[in-house]
Amino acid sequence: MNKTDKTLKILMDSNLYSRYSGLLSLSNISLLLIDPNGDILLEFNPSPEFCKVICQECETRLCSDYISRLKPGKGERFVCRYGLENIVLPIHIDNQAIGYVIGAQVFSTDSEYQKYLIDIMAIATEKKLEPEFIAKSISTIKTIEENKIEIHEQLCNHIAKNICYDFSESINNTDKAIARLSIEKEMLEKKIIDLEAKNMSLVINPHFLFNTLNSIARIAYFEKSHTTEELIYCLSDLLRYNLKQDDELHTIGSEVDNIEKYLYIQKIRFKNRLEYEIDIAEHIKPHRIPNMIIQPIVENALIHGITPKRDGGKVKICAEKYKNNITISVIDNGNGFPKAVLQSLQQPESKLGIGFRSTDKRLKRYFGDEYGLTIVKSDYSGSTVTISIPTKPNARR
Structure with a gap:
């Protein structure tokens, strides 16, 4: 084992994940550390x-689209054969690429249409997998706005x-921990945190908004009814609440009212495929x-949980x-969390998934x-997620 390989192993054995956990909690897009050969060292x-099962050569090795782009020099952003946006950034030591940080693996809003052009039956035949499994894995690929990819x-x-x-x-045999962050890191972290604070409320998936507007348009076209009026009012109130530029404590009642509007709109979309109950004293x-x-x-x-189920x-x-x-408690009788999420939950350094960890972090910061936040259970009978707070909070902001 040469010196570079030894250093890589030492670094991997250190608390590399926890060092960046603060920044990683701000993003739920894929981010991996790989070696020069394309083998996965760490999944941040x-x-x-879809990428793991359909595209990768094996569980621990990247797909050929990535491997063909592992070259020393500047990083690049590229679109793979299935239309996903990808990022490749080399880690250089003495002009030698000793590894790469890769990430994204999402559709942009402009390229999302390519999701529907993927030949599911051809992939099913090639990979000897069920078409339903492939279709479900495609449906879970995220679509992200361009500015968030940047x-x-x-x-x-x-x-x-x-x-x-x-x-x-x-490599220089320095064992002491890094005592300070670079100016670049401080500026970037501040920029991301500021962006998060400004957009903390913008957590509704934009596709939900597009689908909702389409639903309203269809209803308005076929009937001039009270239902249409209610939908528009609910959407208006929902957006107004979500666009509040603050990160303050709200009453549970106002949060529940907002959620009820969200579920009402979803109920119009999914009809008898969605039932909901709110029981808050x-x-x-x-x-x-x-x-x-x-x-x-x-x-x-x-x-x-609910959407992937036929009924x-x-x-x-x-x-x-x-x-x-x-x-x-938020309880559903759906399919449970996706396999990738459950795997991340089982990792000792990642007690909660990225999105859940961010929520958990906010609650701990206040209380x-x-x-x-606790994931009480998640299996094929459904999931239960709980939030615990004190009755008389002593906010620790």
Whole structure:
């Protein structure tokens, strides 16, 4: 084993993931560390299941589209044969690429149409897989706005440069931990955090908005009814609430009202494929919680749990107060979390998935480490996610 390989192994054995966990919690797009041959060393954020099962040569090795672009020099952004946006950034030591940071593996809003051009039957025949499995894996590939892909590229570039610095320190036999962040890191982290603060409320998937508007348009075309009026009012209130530029504590009641509007619109879309129930006692509603904490969990239950089921399912939101604590539960009878998410949950350094970890982090920031988000269960009978908060918070912002 040469010196570079030894350094790489030492760095991998260190707390590399935890060093960047603060930044990683701001993005749920894939981000991986690989060696010069295309073998996966560490998944900061996991790749989509489609990329892992359909495209990669094996579980620990990248697809041929990536491997063909592993060249020393400047990084690049490219579109793979299936239309996904990808990022490749080399980690250089003495003009030698000792590894790469890669990421994205998403559709842009401009290229999303290519999702529907993928030949599912041809892939099923080639890979000897069920077409339904392939269709489901394609449906879970994210579509991301261009500006967010650019921010993610900056994050990847920052991590690549700092890993390069770590390597240099290790090669020079420097064992002491890095005591400070570079100016570039501080500026980038501030930029991303500022962006997150401004857009903290914009967590509704834009495709939901597009689908909703289409639903309203169809209804308006065929009938001039009270239903149309209610949909428009609900959407207006939903957007107004989500666009509030703050990160303050809101009442549980206002959060639930917002979620009820969201579920009402989804019910119009999915009709009898979606049932929902909200059971929050009046004495619980005045208590306060960070804004937009519950809604993303409900949306996750709908997207990953209910939507993939042919017959749909039910989402239930309930809460109970015990002594000085309140527990809010989001329960669905869907398919459970995707395999990639469950795998990430099983990793010791990633107790929660990226999106959930961000939510958990916000709750702990307000209320303390004993509170937060817990995935109680997730299997083929459904998922249960709970939020615990104190009845009398002593906000720690």
